[in-house]
Amino acid sequence: MPKMKTNAAAKKRFSFTGTGKIKRKHAYHSHILTKKTKKQKRNLCYSGIVSAADEAKIKQLLVK
Numbered sequence: 102m103p104k105m106k107t108n109a110a111a112k113k114r115f116s117f118t119g120t121g122k123i124k125r126k127h128a129y130h131s132h133i134l135t136k137k138t139k140k141q142k143r144n145l146c147y148s149g150i151v152s153a154a155d156e157a158k159i160k161q162l163l164v165k
Contacts, residue, residue, distance in 0.1 A: 124149070125149050127147070139150035
């Protein structure tokens with residue numbers, strides 16, 4: 102059986118923390134920023150953690 106390939110799109114978007122959780126970036130921080138408040142833009146720039154419901158799907162894409 103051939104090796105599983107890592108999904109290239111997922112590889113660019115997600116990374117693992119030291120404890121094995123999956124880090125992600127927030128959406129809505131690339132354009133149309135003039136109507137968003139400073140607080141909203143500041144909070145969008147920080148990374149987040151993938152929810153437990155989606156973790157298994159993303160791990161399968163990353164083939165870790």
